[in-house]
Amino acid sequence: MSSHTTAKPILEISGLSAHIGGQQVVEDVSFTVPATGITALLGRNGVGKTSTIKALIGLIDRTGRVELDGRRIDNEPTWKLIRRGVGYVPEDREVFSKLTVAENLRLAERDAHPRRQLVDELFPDLVKRSGQLAGTLSGGQQQMVSLARALLNDNKVLLIDEPTKGLAPKIVQEVAEALEQAAATVPILLVEQNLQVVRRLAGDAVVLSGGRVVHTGSALEFLDDADLTQRLLGVHADGEAETPAAAQEGAAR
């Protein structure tokens, strides 16, 4: 899928900076997220991908400018951004383990008319397991619950952090399939280490190093540039073994 586009972006980020414990983890970050398709946020471990997403939605203190659909949101608290239609699927999934699948989904319903049919079509396995405690699901199934919760509401954009992390290859493909279908209904900013998934899904790519944006452009063009992927991700993105999880931040700083 190539959705490299010049249409009006859904998210416009400029000069975003954030500190954690005295360390600057996001440094003057600027990029845009197009109003359609999937934009991949890439980089080695520890470069600040998760922190950038958290800064975007105010989960860590930030400075800079963030616009959602042309409206400034950087001065608003997280709960308000969620209500304005910024869906967040965190890295650790955060399902309520003592609640059933159905209860997890019901808790997430924010709109008067949640998109039940879409979610049931996307995740038939969850329909079958609606009475099962979420804590007894596999990692992949919990990821589906986490994605389903965000998709129930009519969001303007989804921020999804490493949805395939730690999942078996077959389940990675299922999650990728769900993301592909979800992206037909809502634009997505996706942190993803599995570059085969990025290749399949992403139109644009934003690459971070040392808390800064070091590359933006077409995801496929980036992945096809072996020198650039080697330099910025520590891997050759040549179709095989495209998972730079072990490539530590450091060399690119």
Ligand SMILES: Nc1ncnc2c1ncn2[C@@H]1O[C@H](COP(=O)(O)OP(=O)(O)OP(=O)(O)O)[C@@H](O)[C@H]1O
């Ligand atoms: N709660 C925290 N306390 C202290 N330092 C933190 C905390 N969270 C993140 N950091 C530091 O901030 C930097 C950026 O981390 P972040 O998790 O945003 O990177 P990332 O690119 O998402 O990494 P990964 O791919 O490993 O998830 C790292 O140096 C990390 O050690």
